[in-house]
Amino acid sequence: xxxxxxxxxxKDYPLGDTIVPALRGVDLTVAAGDxxxxxxxxxxxxxxxxxxxGCIDLATAGSVKxxxxxxxxxxxxxxxxIRLNKIGFIFQTFNLIPVLDVIENVEFPLLLMKRPxxxxxxxxxxxxxxxxxKEYAAxxxxxxxxxxxQRVAIARALVTNPDIILADEPTANLDxxxxxxxxxxxxxxxxxxxxxxxxxxxxxxxLKYARRIVRIKDGLIEKEPVAA
Amino acid sequence: xxxxxxxxxRNILRHKGKSxxxxxxxxxxxxxxxxxxxxxxxxxxxxxxxIINGFxxxxxxxxDAQKSDNILLNxxxxxxxxxxxxxxxxxxxxxxxxxxxxxxxGKNLAMVLDENSDTPGFAYLIGVDFAEYRKMFPDNFxxxxxxxxxxxERALLFPDFARGEFFNYYNIWFVxxxxxxxxxxxxxxxxxxxxxxxxxxxxxxxxxxxGINTTxxxxxxxxxxxxxxxxxxIFGHFCLVDIESYRECLGYFTAADMAAQxxxxxxxxxxxxxxxxxxxxxxxxxxxxxxKKAPLKIKAKKIVISNxxxxxxxxxxxxxxxxxxxxxxxxxxxxxxxEAGTGVHAAPWSxxxxxxxxxxxxxxxxxxxxxxxxxxVAVIIIVNTLTMSALERASELGMMRAVGxxxxxxxxxxxxxxxxxxxxxxxxxxxxxxxxxxxxxxFRITTANDxxxxxxxxxxxxxxxxxxxxLLTVFQLLVVTVIAALYPMRVxxxxxxxxxxxxx
Numbered sequence: 001x002x003x004x005x006x007x008x009x010x011k012d013y014p015l016g017d018t019i020v021p022a023l024r025g026v027d028l029t030v031a032a033g034d035x036x037x038x039x040x041x042x043x044x045x046x047x048x049x050x051x052x053x054g055c056i057d058l059a060t061a062g063s064v065k066x067x068x069x070x071x072x073x074x075x076x077x078x079x080x081x082i083r084l085n086k087i088g089f090i091f092q093t094f095n096l097i098p099v100l101d102v103i104e105n106v107e108f109p110l111l112l113m114k115r116p117x118x119x120x121x122x123x124x125x126x127x128x129x130x131x132x133x134k135e136y137a138a139x140x141x142x143x144x145x146x147x148x149x150q151r152v153a154i155a156r157a158l159v160t161n162p163d164i165i166l167a168d169e170p171t172a173n174l175d176x177x178x179x180x181x182x183x184x185x186x187x188x189x190x191x192x193x194x195x196x197x198x199x200x201x202x203x204x205x206x207l208k209y210a211r212r213i214v215r216i217k218d219g220l221i222e223k224e225p226v227a228a
Numbered sequence: 229x230x231x232x233x234x235x236x237x238r239n240i241l242r243h244k245g246k247s248x249x250x251x252x253x254x255x256x257x258x259x260x261x262x263x264x265x266x267x268x269x270x271x272x273x274x275x276x277x278x279i280i281n282g283f284x285x286x287x288x289x290x291x292d293a294q295k296s297d298n299i300l301l302n303x304x305x306x307x308x309x310x311x312x313x314x315x316x317x318x319x320x321x322x323x324x325x326x327x328x329x330x331x332x333x334g335k336n337l338a339m340v341l342d343e344n345s346d347t348p349g350f351a352y353l354i355g356v357d358f359a360e361y362r363k364m365f366p367d368n369f370x371x372x373x374x375x376x377x378x379x380x381e382r383a384l385l386f387p388d389f390a391r392g393e394f395f396n397y398y399n400i401w402f403v404x405x406x407x408x409x410x411x412x413x414x415x416x417x418x419x420x421x422x423x424x425x426x427x428x429x430x431x432x433x434x435x436x437x438x439g440i441n442t443t444x445x446x447x448x449x450x451x452x453x454x455x456x457x458x459x460x461x462i463f464g465h466f467c468l469v470d471i472e473s474y475r476e477c478l479g480y481f482t483a484a485d486m487a488a489q490x491x492x493x494x495x496x497x498x499x500x501x502x503x504x505x506x507x508x509x510x511x512x513x514x515x516x517x518x519x520k521k522a523p524l525k526i527k528a529k530k531i532v533i534s535n536x537x538x539x540x541x542x543x544x545x546x547x548x549x550x551x552x553x554x555x556x557x558x559x560x561x562x563x564x565x566x567e568a569g570t571g572v573h574a575a576p577w578s579x580x581x582x583x584x585x586x587x588x589x590x591x592x593x594x595x596x597x598x599x600x601x602x603x604x605v606a607v608i609i610i611v612n613t614l615t616m617s618a619l620e621r622a623s624e625l626g627m628m629r630a631v632g633x634x635x636x637x638x639x640x641x642x643x644x645x646x647x648x649x650x651x652x653x654x655x656x657x658x659x660x661x662x663x664x665x666x667x668x669x670x671f672r673i674t675t676a677n678d679x680x681x682x683x684x685x686x687x688x689x690x691x692x693x694x695x696x697x698x699l700l701t702v703f704q705l706l707v708v709t710v711i712a713a714l715y716p717m718r719v720x721x722x723x724x725x726x727x728x729x730x731x732x
Contacts, residue, residue: 051726054630056630056724056725056726057726076635077634080629080632080633080634080635081632083629083630083631083632083725084631084632084633085632088631089630089631091627091630091728095623095624095627095630095728096627097235097624097627097628098242098624099235099238099239099241099242100234100235100238104234108231108631109631109632111231112231112631112632112633112634112637113632117230156631160632
């Protein structure tokens with residue numbers, strides 16, 4: 001079953017009087033439970049593609065279906081609800097809420113969903129344990145290392161049991177050992193939670209973790225190489 | 229809500245500098261708004277207590293022939309038109325349920341004559357029935373020397389402020405009949421000249437009324453020296469005299485004239501021979517020149533008249549029942565007076581008191597503008613600081629939006645931050661303001677300036693805060709908070725998840 005179906009997706013950015021095409025007709029399908037990597041050089045359009053899939057940016061043209069629902073014609077409230085309920089995000093710069101501690105950061109999306117506080121805390125506790133940060137639960141992000149912060153971000157992305165987790169260069173700001181451990185963790189969570197993971201990278205070392213690799217260049221999907 | 233307030237509170241602590249700036253503005257604004265409201269309330273209460281309840285009532289009836297409604301502090305020499313239809317007026321007033329008290333008065337300027345001086349002095353006279361005056365204004369002044377006149381007694385109550393001024397100009401020190409010099413009541417100048425002090429227990433006054441050349445010089449026995457409880461430097465210019473002597477002094481018809489058989493020669497002089505005298509006062513065709521009577525060279529008569537209402541007056545002071553809507557009462561009263569053909573109209577106290585009422589209004593307006601400006605400045609600074617804060621936190625806010633926070637959550641978080649700052653600092657400012665309003669009267673800050681006395685609402689600075697005044701300040705603070713948060717909320721709400729990524 002396909003969790004994502006993209007047809008002829010185009011995305012243009014105006015730059016003064018000129019229009020810069022970031023995506024020039026992308027067709028892509030992603031199966032549920034996949035662990036997929038989008039690779040390509042800087043400026044190839046991989047972040048734009050993730051942003052459109054994740055309802056962070058709007059398509060200029062084409063069709064994007066997430067969980068069978070067309071997302072290109074939704075209003076802000078509906079799109080926000082999709083981000084909250086269907087999609088988890090892991091950012092390159094972790095993007096945790098600085099005034100909340102680890103456990104509060106992880107349970108934050110559940111509280112936005114108006115889940116009971118006790119239930120949210122239980123779920124957050126479980127995920128923090130799974131990402132190996134149980135003893136750091138009461139720490140603020142500023143008291144954690146980069147790798148630890150990214151683990152928190154992974155736990156937060158998983159906490160709502162989303163259909164898809166999108167990770168934009170999740171290891172770019174980490175050293176190679178920490179980056180590898182994060183990818184291991186993502187892969188493990190993919191296996192445990194059965195959540196679809198799509199992550200972008202331009203690091204060739206990352207590719208060995210992906211079950212499927214999509215190469216993007218100049219805003220177009222190239223022929224898929226064989227997965228590792 | 230708990231999550232929202234938790235984040236808001238921690239953000240305040242995280243951005244201590246900005247929070248402190250906003251907090252200080254809110255504290256100062258709330259403090260000044262509270263004190264400002266206290267001053268406005270104190271002034272309103274002072275005006276009500278001292279001017280309305282203590283001197284002239286809420287409404288003053290003046291003749292339709294009167295050019296200006298300002299009858300109290302009018303220019304020296306401009307006389308107040310007479311009212312000869314009090315019987316009709318009284319009937320109208322008695323039928324108005326919103327009217328609590330009314331008092332007909334005479335009010336005009338008189339020349340104070342002194343055989344030792346070529347230059348006459350001047351005094352404002354208010355002619356009243358002393359017994360009725362006390363019912364209307366029971367405690368507006370204290371008799372510091374002598375006594376309060378009995379009903380119908382011919383007498384003059386001289387204000388101590390005017391006494392001091394008279395001494396300075398004419399070297400005469402008034403004391404009540406049969407009274408003695410009270411050293412502690414002497415002015416500094418009088419005390420310095422105590423050995424050569426000329427003391428008098430009566431004042432000869434000649435009424436001044438434009439268009440009348442028939443006024444009489446009347447010797448008024450000084451019955452008492454009075455001191456007004458507040459605004460003594462303004463009210464202290466007005467001498468209270470019995471209404472009959474006042475009428476004689478001004479050449480008006482007295483009640484005695486009306487009660488007595490008018491001699492034939494006087495009727496001839498008046499041109500009333502053969503006419504119905506009653507119709508003169510009741511008829512609609514009454515004209516101003518008709519009230520004058522011939523010169524009789526009257527000196528203060530010893531006749532005691534129990535009912536003085538039949539003669540001429542210049543105004544009627546009216547107090548309204550508590551809770552009555554002022555504008556409605558004024559409109560209803562004017563309608564009733566007009567329908568009854570009384571020849572008078574109702575003027576608000578603020579107009580009748582001339583510059584005093586205008587100054588009270590100007591000061592009140594100035595204070596209101598000051599508080600409003602303060603309000604606007606506070607809003608602008610807070611809006612600017614919060615907007616900058618929203619833009620600086622675009623990455624964090626965008627990330628919240630990315631993980632599913634709606635615009636309303638972000639806006640609510642900003643409102644929460646502003647509300648917490650308002651509650652803590654603004655609340656502190658209000659409490660400090662209340663404390664200041666309570667403490668200021670204890671210092672008994674006085675002023676020699678008459679107009680500042682109006683601002684003070686009395687002889688000393690006496691701001692006042694009622695529960696409604698405090699609630700008004702809380703409401704103003706609430707409005708400041710909401711208005712100040714609106715634009716930053718919008719800015720923060722419009723931050724997109726893309727902003728979080730693009731600013732990384």
